Amino acid sequence: MKQVVSILLVLAVGFFIFSALYFPNQGDSAFDSYGEVDLDERVSSSFIDKNVTGENDEVVFGESANLEDGSANYVTSVIVNYRSFDTLGEVTVLFISAFGVGLLLSGRRKKQAFAHQPNFILKYGARLVFGIMVIFGVYMFSHGHLAPGGGFPGGAIIAAALLLLYLADNDFRAKMKAFKVTEGIAGSIYVILGLLAIVIGGYFLMNFLPTGIVGTIFSAGLIPIIYVLIGLKVGSEIAGIVDSFLTVEVEK
């Protein structure tokens, strides 16, 4: 009975959503249907041409230089430059929820013991993979402005590497204090950079470093720096979460 009611309700909501979005009864719904989007009507067209602050017609990979934003990856340029403030909020979300998880699952903790003792090969193999993963993660967040990826997945990969160590070695326990310090410092530098921008350029979180040629590694001004900070921060936060979840409270 309850299920039937739930299904009916959900169907009712679905009916209204679909009828409002795709079958408008009066005039045009103004809702662009899937794929039929004209970017020129959206703010994003300026993000693609990178002409929010100045005049710029075309960005050419490897040629255009000193634009308002030097990232070849448009998503990165939106995240770290045009809408950097959102990203600050976003890392705060992760920061605060990691902190909350830590608070909830606090107390003297020990690692959750697994039923099977991992063998030698697994143990040391994992360490090897750990190194590779960390390098990959660092690569990812330092090349966020050129290739897909960026700080968030990069940081998560580093955390995943740590997770691997946790799983592969029953005795392993990372030093959480170090992660806390990393996350705090990374976050602080992010905010301080933003505040510095007020002093230098008059706007909070402004990209005050010069941007090079689009498509080169040192091309996007602050973007790589911030993405590295985000990567470190996200990595240490997720590591904190993983640590909290992989440990249990010590019974008194």
Place this chain on the structure above:
Amino acid sequence: MIQYLSIALMLVGIYGLLSQRNMIKLIVSLNIFEIGLNIFIVSIGFVKDGLAPILTSNHNSSALLYVDPLPQAMVLTAIVIGVGITALALALARKLYKTHGTYELDEMEGE
């Protein structure tokens, strides 16, 4: 097409929230809802025959047709927020499990 299905996936998530009373199931439902929402948002930015929004040596000019990067940025944010909330919810669930010995909300004693 995927847009319609993403809305349907959101509705499946809401259905889960409506019908389930197990904490883990509720968190799963919430995640399903969020995934549906994320796909919906990305689909908003999709342009037919558009390129992935990255300048590369192959697609080296902004004059080409790209998909909208802004919804993608939004979704990136939404995913990370979702993880934060899921982690918090699971921590709560674990804590509650410890005191009540169950994940079923209806079986928990007290108010």
Place this chain on the structure above:
Amino acid sequence: MGISIGVGTIIVGLLISAVLAYVLTKINKTTGAWVTVLAPFLALAAVFLLRDSIGTTYSLFFLEFELTEYGWFFSMIMLLVFACVSFFNVYWMKKMVHPAAYNMLYLLALTGTLGAFMAKDFIGLFIFWEMIVWSSMFIIPFGKSRKASVVYYAFSALGSLAMLYGIFYLYNAFGSFNIQEVLKLAATDTTAALVAFITIGIAGMVKLGVFPFHLWLPRAHGNAPDTFSPILSGGLVKAGGFAVFLIAVVMPSYEAFATQLQFMGVSITSYIFILFGAVSIVVGTLMAIKQDDFKKLIAYSSVANAGYIIIGLAMTDALSVGGAFMHIFAHALASAAAFLAVAAVSHRTGTTKMSELGGLIHRMPLTYLVYLIAIISMAGIPPMAGFISKWMLFQSMIDNGMVFVATAAFFGSIGSFLYVFRPLSAVFLGQLSPKHYKVKKAPVLMMIPMIILSGLTVLFGIFPNIVLRIVSRIQTSVGMEGLQFDGTKIIGSNGSLDPTLIVVIFGIGFMIALVIFLLHPKSRKVELMDTYTASEFIYTPELLHYSHSFYAPFERLYKNAPDTSKWYKAILKKVSEIGGFVSYAFFSSKPRIVVFWIVIAMVALLWGGSV
């Protein structure tokens, strides 16, 4: 003195003395209480002296006052009551938990009434009106009941918020807060007049305690501290008369509703008000007869008397309005005196339950006399002031041919004999309860105000024209016909009344009765417990008390009449139940239930939006 006395000065003075009373009471309780005695007296003198400057406007910071004829009249009544009652405060200081707060709030209530009567604009009126409400609301729980204060506030809030609705409605319609101006304008617009009449009328009815808003009276009056009951009954309640006067007379309601269906010489709207008045006379009388508690009895009698007042005001002819004013005045004096007598009794015996009292005439003869005069006036027997007002009201009713209302009014008058006689016999006559053998006379300071009030009642019963001339001037000041006099005679529509002559005749009759009484052989005194039945002594004095089941046969007649308080209780219970349901249904700790409501609401909104 450089300061000229004006309304502003009086209000500020009272506010300062309120603070002063608080501070002084903290230091010394009696000193503080004396402030509450002095302040009303000074204010009384000041307002009396302002008689010549009626019509002047005063301003105090942002508030504007205008001394009108009727404002002055009401203020005088109020100050008289406050001044007299405040003597009692001195004796009550030791009995209070918050004496300082009591004294302060007491004076604030006085300030509130004066401000309300003299306010020039509606905002001032409302501010002071609410000041009366909350100052008395905080005093009432110092008595026996916390609930009474909540009930009092509930009704008062209903009234004052109705009034607020009316005020803003009128402001929106006419762009002004000025009372006189707005009410004159409202009379030209039937809808606005109707809104004003109903909203402000409700405020007045609540304060007066007219049915169906009468329930707070017995609770508040019955449970308030003994010194505050006379204020409530004699003073604050009369502010309701003021509000009704504003919309019935100052706003010429007969003009405003001239286009309405006319009924017995008044418009249907006014007639409905009159009907409520009639009902409250009946209800008040019947309920008063039932009461065992002395204070509740007088409270219900106030309900009945409020009925007369509202009938008089709503009929809006010269005689009826004059009668209503006289009644406001007479009843203020009488009920204050009666409550003071109760307070004196309570001060000496510690109770106000009639079944526990009896025979106090031997111990407190003067109090007995005061009470006697008060109830005679309330019952409307010559030669007291209450008689004059009732006579005028009856005249007017018969004039307009209001048979039903007149019947109710006559019933009330006869019923009042019943209920005023009961406490008289139960408290003062009969045998003294053994508990009270050692009761002493009321203290001198208590006697002063009681005698003043009784004296005035008698005085204005004999020479009512002193008051009625003022009333006549009020009437002409608001643009209606004044009362007619001929020497000591009051000219009614179908006959005239010469109170002085009546007093003379009455005096002769009284003398004859006195002579007969004195010639009659003395009866032997029997003590209450000096009896036995079936050769057993009885030790419970209550059962032997002859006011026990005093009107039992009569009460049985209307035992099953509907109880109004049940209606309100039912409403509040419903509110509570809905609240409980909301809390249970919507504020669940189960996510799925709340999600259910969210989804339902969204479907409803989406549906509503697409309509």
Place this chain on the structure above:
Amino acid sequence: MTILQIVEIVVGVAMIVFGILAINTKKLINSVIFLSVISMLAVVSFMLMRAPDVAITEAVIGSGLVTAIFVFTLYTTKKAGEKI
């Protein structure tokens, strides 16, 4: 209808089916696994919509990490001797 559109529909329908399965299945661990499958399918759909950044993030964070902490939660709260 191009092949990509067919893939889109298949992925979408599969997600809904797995969604219903995840909600209605009895065992919690299955529920979590189905969620992980949905997440993976979402990655595919992101790729189809030319969103590589989102796809990578969803793969690493949404699919990997979330599943991991779900599983750890279930693992740490399982009763002795019970299989998750």
Place this chain on the structure above:
Amino acid sequence: MNPALLIAAPLLAAFIAVIFKKIDKVVLGVVAVGNIAYSIVMAVLFTGATQIAIGGFAPPFGISLVLDSYSLIGILLVNVAFGLILLMGTKLVGRYGIVLAVSLAALNGIVLTGDLFNLFVFIEVAAISAYIMTTMNKQLKHTFNYLILGTLASGLLLFGIAVLYNMFGSLNIIDIASKLAISGVSAGAMVLPIVFIFAGLSVEAKLIPFGGWVRGVLKKSNSLVGPLLVTGYAAAILLVFGRLTSTIFIMSDGLKIALTVVAVATLVLAEFTAFSKKNLREVLLFSSIAQSGLVVALFLNGLTVAAILVLVNNVVSKLVLFALSAKIADDTGTDKISELKGVFTKYRVLGVGFTIAAMSLIGLPMFFGFVAKAQAVMSLFESGNLWLPAVILLVSVIEGIYIIRILTTLWNSGKEGQVPSKDAQKEYKLNGFVKVSIVALVIGVLIVAAGILPITNIKEFLSSDFLSFITRSMGGV
């Protein structure tokens, strides 16, 4: 003056505090005081409405903060409320200093931001901090409930925002509003995003039937979390409501009626519920839900000024009432009204503060609440609405009844039917109530002052532009 500092400073504080754990309370205190000072300075130096771009990208493209008299009121309210709550509940902060700092940043962000997606992010930050804070009450089941509902709500909000972005290609609120005006999108097309945004915000704004989480979470909350959620959070969310309704909510008649019905139903039903409750915090809780309903109803009818006044009154008086109630409950172990008879006879200053706040809440004249109520009723009359003032005034009667019930019980110790006496008094012991008393008293004085000032010339006040009135009285232009 860059308002971004109001957000950046608490965030920086939080990040620093995570490195140096020991100083988190100090940092939090400094930031709270700094934010108050900074917002006051901003209010004083305020010259005119501007949008401040973040990152140097002009408004429709980048994120911008809106600085106008509306958001100024918001930040003043939020920061001052936060500061006072912190002052009263310093001892309870414990390990939650970082969370509090983040929530302060988020609240400022919610009030200031002019960008829809940014709004979503800040609402999430605020919500997550709220989830974590409510774990302080040890009512984890209810926190879980809150978390699920809050997350669903922000999902709905995000859906609405996404639809709006699709329709208008922009996330900036002002930009969308201007595009709405030009493009002539029909009201029918706006129904879907409006309903989703409304639903999303209503969960946080606690409207019935959306805010089901609130009772469980707040009825046992301590004197830090409870007041913060009831005042700061409510203020921020309701102000967002106002900003959205006055800009992008182009409603069809049917939708407007439907939304108003929800708001008014909240007002009425929540007052009924408050009336039926016996515990101090629960009563106040439902009373603030009712006030939220009233504020939203006023916003929906386009009466921004009245709504803000009611909101300010509610925040200020609830701040005192809820903090004192929670304080009493923390120390005596109960907040059942009948078990707290005569508690104010010992703590008179507390009582006076409580009484003033309560009377302002009911809307008695000479208190700020009257000004708010007068403005609400008056402006409703002006807009030709005759039934809503009647509803507002009728529910004020009910509100008055339960508030007076509380006041008379808490001031008088005796049993029903007896004259209160000193002997019958129960002994109550409150710890460190001095700070609370001072705060309560100061706010009380402010309430009275703010209540008398406007009625000095009520006619001008009612007809004047309130925002200019406020800025004038704050010393601005």
